[in-house]
Amino acid sequence: MKISLRTELLILNLLLIAAYFIAFSGLTISISKEIMFSTNDALTYLDVANLGTRLSGTDALAIRPFLYPLIVALAYKTLGAYGLWFLQLLFWLAAASFLFLSLKKLSNSFIAFIAALLFALNLSCITLTLYALTEITTIMLLSFLLYFISHAIERRNELGFIHRLLLIFVLLTVIKPLFYPVVLVIVFIVLPLFYFKQYRLLSKKLFTLLLVLSPMLLQQSFMKMRYGQFRVSMIGDITIRDYFFADGFAAINKISRDSALIAVNKFEPKQVNSYILGHPQDFKEVYLTNLKNNCNGYPQYLDYPINTGNKHYIGFMAGMNDLYYQSHFIFIPLILLVVFLLARSRRINEMIVLLIPLLLSYYILLSSGISTYQGDRLTISAFPLWLFSYLLTVWYLIGFIIQRIKKRPPSHS
Numbered sequence: 024m025k026i027s028l029r030t031e032l033l034i035l036n037l038l039l040i041a042a043y044f045i046a047f048s049g050l051t052i053s054i055s056k057e058i059m060f061s062t063n064d065a066l067t068y069l070d071v072a073n074l075g076t077r078l079s080g081t082d083a084l085a086i087r088p089f090l091y092p093l094i095v096a097l098a099y100k101t102l103g104a105y106g107l108w109f110l111q112l113l114f115w116l117a118a119a120s121f122l123f124l125s126l127k128k129l130s131n132s133f134i135a136f137i138a139a140l141l142f143a144l145n146l147s148c149i150t151l152t153l154y155a156l157t158e159i160t161t162i163m164l165l166s167f168l169l170y171f172i173s174h175a176i177e178r179r180n181e182l183g184f185i186h187r188l189l190l191i192f193v194l195l196t197v198i199k200p201l202f203y204p205v206v207l208v209i210v211f212i213v214l215p216l217f218y219f220k221q222y223r224l225l226s227k228k229l230f231t232l233l234l235v236l237s238p239m240l241l242q243q244s245f246m247k248m249r250y251g252q253f254r255v256s257m258i259g260d261i262t263i264r265d266y267f268f269a270d271g272f273a274a275i276n277k278i279s280r281d282s283a284l285i286a287v288n289k290f291e292p293k294q295v296n297s298y299i300l301g302h303p304q305d306f307k308e309v310y311l312t313n314l315k316n317n318c319n320g321y322p323q324y325l326d327y328p329i330n331t332g333n334k335h336y337i338g339f340m341a342g343m344n345d346l347y348y349q350s351h352f353i354f355i356p357l358i359l360l361v362v363f364l365l366a367r368s369r370r371i372n373e374m375i376v377l378l379i380p381l382l383l384s385y386y387i388l389l390s391s392g393i394s395t396y397q398g399d400r401l402t403i404s405a406f407p408l409w410l411f412s413y414l415l416t417v418w419y420l421i422g423f424i425i426q427r428i429k430k431r432p433p434s435h436s
Contacts, residue, residue, distance in 0.1 A: 028127070032120060035139055039119050042143040043112065049333050050150060050325075058153055060415050061327065065155040072096035083252055086258040088242050090197040091157045098157070111152040112317045114163040119143060121166035122407050125173040129376065135413045138226045138414050145406060146340045147322045147399050154324065157198050161404045164195050165383075169411050172379055182221050182228050185214065190235045199404075200256040203389060205383070206239065258414050260292045267393040271309045275302055314392035319348035323398030344399050347406075351388070353412050361419045377415055384408035 026034075029161050058065055063079050070076055070083035071092035072122070086302050094382070098107040119142045127135040151158050164183035168201050178184045189209050195202040214222075214232075222228055233240075239255060247253040264287055273283035290298070322340035326332030358381065365374040394401055 028124075031127075035123055035136070036116055036120060039043040039116055039143055039371055043115070043149060046146055046336075049336060049407050051332050052150070052155075052327060053151060054104055054108045054153060057109060058327070059099075059104045059155045062154065062156065062420075068092045068155055069099075072099070076213070085246075086256050086261060088197040088200060088256055089245075090194065090238070094160065095155055106360060107155060109150060111159045114159050115148065115152050118159075118163040118166035118407060121163075121170040122411060125166075125169040125257045125411060126414060126418075128173045129373075129415060132418065134414045134418050138410055141410060142407065144343065145403075146325055146336050146343075147403055148211075148406070150322075150324050151400070151403070156400070158400060158403055161195065161199055162407055164191060164198070165374065165380075165404060167191065168383075168406045169380055169407065172376055179372065180217075181377065182218060182225065185209070185218055186228075186231055186235050189232075193236060193239045196255055197242050199389070200258055203239075203255050205386070206236075210236070253409065260295075262394050264288075264290060264292075264295050267309060267313070268299065270313075270395065271299070271302065274307050274309065275374050295426050313395045314389065315348075316395060317391040317397070317399075317401045318351065318388055319344055320397070320399035320402065324400060336345070350413065351409070354409075354416060357420060358412070358416050361416050361423070364423050365419065373419070377412055377419070380408040381412040427432075 060069055063081075066079035067081060067083035067087050068091055070079050070081075070089045071089065072095040075082075075084050094110070095107060098110045102109070119139050123135045123139040123143055125135075126132075126138050148159070148162065167190075171187060171191065175184055175187070189206065192202050192206050192209065196206050222232075242255050243253050246255065246257075250257070264282060268290070269280060269283045269287050272278075272287050273280045276283070276286075278286075287295070322337055322344065323329075325336050325340055358377075362374060362377065365371075365377070384405040387408070388402050391401040
């Protein structure tokens with residue numbers, strides 16, 4: 024008897040809930056306000072949720088867009104730490120389900136279950152549901168992106184498709200400014216190149232585009248009124264200065280990082296850029312070191328407070344992160360081969376479905392090189408994206424191999 028997709032999804036979620044709480048039982052931390060807001064980043068989100076109380080000691084409104092603090096305000100202020108944890112647990116379940124449904128749609132095979140299993144084995148994802156940080160919400164939205172493109176790719180030439188795709192990235196941007204350049208690429212490159220004619224024929228759709236962009240424009244308008252700059256956040260400049268630039272400055276001047284932080288605090292963004300350009304080799308080394316450390320990061324949120332985490336969990340996740348790191352090098356040639364074969368076969372939709380999450384995951388991974396000291400948190404948002412792309416690559420490759428075997432003429436003895 025064939026099992027319906029709804030039944031499969033129900034069974035999957037029951038298994039995911041069981042896996043979550045089995046893993047949860049081995050954690051050395053629990054659900055509490057103290058854990059939820061134990062990091063300075065978490066306090067900045069609470070600052071914005073409280074409309075600028077400065078619990079973190081910084082001007083959080085300048086660096087944190089409004090959407091995740093709004094989630095914190097709605098969940099935490101109504102039901103406390105348990106409310107925010109439960110919402111993030113639902114986001115975790117949704118992310119695994121979207122990942123499963125995406126690969127189920129494209130392959131209708133066991134790899135959808137493999138993806139969900141590998142997702143559930145990421146203990147860093149599970150423990151991050153206990154912290155008031157954006158990663159779980161971001162992972163959920165990126166997994167929904169996978170679901171959307173896998174189910175709607177055949178309508179990619181329609182304005183409705185690109186508007187919905189853009190909306191996902193706009194929402195991601197007002198959670199993590201990291202995605203702002205992606206929005207700019209869509210608005211100023213993709214739309215003019217591929218959809219300009221449709222806007223000319225359907226000028227009312229420009230209003231729809233404005234509505235799609237409105238959450239981001241609202242954030243930028245607030246920043247302009249309060250700080251005089253029409254941007255989503257100032258976090259980019261601060262991250263480059265206090266992490267990437269400070270590390271390079273310390274190495275070049277042979278001083279401690281703490282001393283470097285004091286010195287670089289006086290630098291304006293233009294001065295930072297000029298100094299980096301004047302020492303390209305030194306900052307290249309800093310970037311590559313950060314990139315490797317982040318892509319093969321220590322699971323520090325499993326080890327909180329420091330040196331008190333479950334050693335078995337930490338060892339397992341450190342090993343998994345190392346496997347993830349090695350897999351990126353293994354899959355690059357396989358992906359190039361599959362993309363070539365898909366292009367040659369004129370399977371453009373399948374190629375786009377593979378490339379969008381792949382390029383986005385590499386963007387997240389590569390951009391992590393400007394920051395450090397966060398363990399595997401900086402790259403974990405890319406996890407569902409490259410997991411989807413790599414498993415899909417394997418599926419397509421198997422399909423091409425089977426197709427090749429079937430075309431081979433039978434040998435005659």
